[in-house]
Amino acid sequence: GGRGVFTLTPGQPAPMELLRDRSFGKDGFITSEESERMWEEKCPGHDFVVLLLMGPWFRDEFSGGDLFGTLRPLSAALPQWL
Numbered sequence: 001g002g003r004g005v006f007t008l009t010p011g012q013p014a015p016m017e018l019l020r021d022r023s024f025g026k027d028g029f030i031t032s033e034e035s036e037r038m039w040e041e042k043c044p045g046h047d048f049v050v051l052l053l054m055g056p057w058f059r060d061e062f063s064g065g066d067l068f069g070t071l072r073p074l075s076a077a078l079p080q081w082l
Contacts, residue, residue, distance in 0.1 A: 018050055 020028030024045060030038070038046040060072045 021045065021048075 022028040
C-alpha cells in the first residue's frame with residue numbers, strides 16, 4: 001500500500017487528498033512565518049503542517065493511462081485542469 005510518493009508496493013499508489021483545517025491562518029492556509037512559530041512553540045497541530053510547493057515538476061496521480069504516476073512538467077497538465 002501507501003499513498004503518493006510513499007508507496008512501498010509495485011503498481012499505482014492510492015491518490016491522497018489533503019483537507020485543510022480552516023481554523024488555522026487564513027482559511028486554513030498559513031504563512032511560512034506562522035508555520036515556523038507553530039513548530040517552535042509546539043502549538044496544537046504543528047506536526048500536521050504540510051508545505052505545498054508549486055514546482056515545475058510533479059508526480060501525476062490524477063491523469064489516467066500511461067501518464068499516471070509519471071513525473072511531468074506542471075505546465076503540461078495545469079492548462080487542461082484549470
